[in-house]
Amino acid sequence: MTVKTLPEFPVKKGEPAYKLWIFDPGWKGEIPLTFNLRQLAEQKRSVLLPGHRLCAGCAAPIVVKLASFAFRGPTIVVNATGCLEVASTIFPYTSWAVPWIHVAFENAAAVAGGVESAIKALKKTGRLPYDHVDVVVFAGDGGTFDIGFQALSGMAERGHDVLYILYDNEAYMNTGIQRSGGTPQFAATTTSPAGEVVPGKTQPKKPIADIMVAHRIPYVATGTPAHWMDFMKKVRRGIEVNGPAFIHALSDCNRGWRHETDISVEIMRRAVDTCYFPLWEWTPEQGYVLTDRSLTIARNPSLKQPIEKYIEVQGRFRHLLKPENRELLKQFQEYVDKVWEDLLRRASNAPR
Ligand SMILES: Cc1ncc(C[n+]2csc(CCOP(=O)(O)OP(=O)(O)O)c2C)c(N)n1
Ligand code: SF4
Ligand SMILES: [Mg+2]
Numbered sequence: 001m002t003v004k005t006l007p008e009f010p011v012k013k014g015e016p017a018y019k020l021w022i023f024d025p026g027w028k029g030e031i032p033l034t035f036n037l038r039q040l041a042e043q044k045r046s047v048l049l050p051g052h053r054l055c056a057g058c059a060a061p062i063v064v065k066l067a068s069f070a071f072r073g074p075t076i077v078v079n080a081t082g083c084l085e086v087a088s089t090i091f092p093y094t095s096w097a098v099p100w101i102h103v104a105f106e107n108a109a110a111v112a113g114g115v116e117s118a119i120k121a122l123k124k125t126g127r128l129p130y131d132h133v134d135v136v137v138f139a140g141d142g143g144t145f146d147i148g149f150q151a152l153s154g155m156a157e158r159g160h161d162v163l164y165i166l167y168d169n170e171a172y173m174n175t176g177i178q179r180s181g182g183t184p185q186f187a188a189t190t191t192s193p194a195g196e197v198v199p200g201k202t203q204p205k206k207p208i209a210d211i212m213v214a215h216r217i218p219y220v221a222t223g224t225p226a227h228w229m230d231f232m233k234k235v236r237r238g239i240e241v242n243g244p245a246f247i248h249a250l251s252d253c254n255r256g257w258r259h260e261t262d263i264s265v266e267i268m269r270r271a272v273d274t275c276y277f278p279l280w281e282w283t284p285e286q287g288y289v290l291t292d293r294s295l296t297i298a299r300n301p302s303l304k305q306p307i308e309k310y311i312e313v314q315g316r317f318r319h320l321l322k323p324e325n326r327e328l329l330k331q332f333q334e335y336v337d338k339v340w341e342d343l344l345r346r347a348s349n350a351p352r
Helices: 037-043 060-069 108-124 142-146 149-158 208-213 228-240 261-273 292-299 315-321 323-346
Strands: 018-022 031-035 075-079 134-139 163-168 219-223 245-250 280-283 287-290
Touching (some): 108 134, 108 163, 142 149, 142 163, 208 245, 228 245, 261 292, 287 323, 315 323
Parallel strands (some): 075 134, 163 245, 219 245
Antiparallel strands (some): 219 280, 280 287
C-alpha cells in the first residue's frame, strides 16, 4: 500500500481556519492540517456526487458529505430505503462514488453485518488487500427507530464493526411525511395532523441514541451538520472504534418541517441552542460527554434558548404558537428541560 502525503492547504488571510486531521486510504495515521471548509470540500471527494435528486436545502446530503470527509476508505455504504436512497439512485443512474448496497427497508443493519463478516472472512484467507474497510450504514428515522430497529439491535449485540449513521428527519418523508417513532410530540404530520382532534403527534420522540447506549457498544454520539467539525470528529471516532458505532444526526427536511429551503442549517443550530437536540458522545470508558455548543451551554446556562426559537420557524409546529395552545407549548418546554437536565446529571464533563 502506498502512503500518500496531502498538500498543506494555504488558508487565506481573513478566512476562517480550523485544525483537523485529514486522511487518505493509503495513510495509516493522522495528518494535522490547518484548513477551512471550502478547501476541505475541494480536496476531499465525497462518497455522494452532485446530480442526485434530493430536494434543495435537504440536510441528508450534507450529513453524507461531511461524514465522508471523515472516512478512512475504502468504504462500502449500505443504505436503507428512504429519501436518500430513492433520490440518489434513479435507474440507470447513481450518485454514489463507492460500492453501495440497498436491500429492504428493514434490514440495512443486518446487511451491513453480513458485509462486515464477508470482509473478515476475505482477510482471514488473505484475499483482501486492505488493512480495513469502512462499512457504513445511512438510514432514516423510519428505517431506524421503527422498521429497522430489530436488525440494528441485533447488529449491535453481535458486535459487527459497522458505523451506523441515522439521518433523522423525524418522519417517513419519502412516502409523504408520515409520523415515525422519531417524530417529536406535537409535530404535525400527514398521519398526526394538528387540528381539533389531536395537536399533532401525541407521543414523545423515542430516545434512540440512549437505547443504543444501553447496548453498551463502543461508541454512540449525536450530531448535526450545522456543527460540522463536531460531527466529522464523531464520524471519525465511530469509524476507528473496533465494533459497532451509532451516530444520531439530526437532518432537516424542509418539505416535512415546512419552511423555506435556505434556513436548514440555521434550524439545526437552533435545535442545539434550545437543547431540543443536545450534542454528546458516549463511550464505555467515559460515559456521556457533552460536546461543542451543548458543552458551552452547560457551562453558561444563560445561553440556552426557549423552545419557541426552534419551533417558530417551522410550519409543523405552527399550531403551538396559537394562544389557545399555550399549555401545550409549556409542556413541550418542560419535556425539553427534563431531558436536558437528565443529560446534565449523567454527563461526566457537565459543571457540578
Ligand atoms: C417493508 C416496507 N414497508 C414500506 C416501504 C415504503 N417506504 C419506503 S421509504 C419509506 C419511508 C422511509 O422513511 P425514513 O426511514 O424516515 O426515511 P426518509 O424517507 O424520511 O428519508 C417507506 C414507508 C418499504 N419500502 N418497505
Ligand atoms: S422530502 Fe425532505 S428528506 Fe426527502 S429529499 Fe426532500 S427535503 Fe430531503
Ligand atoms: Mg425520515
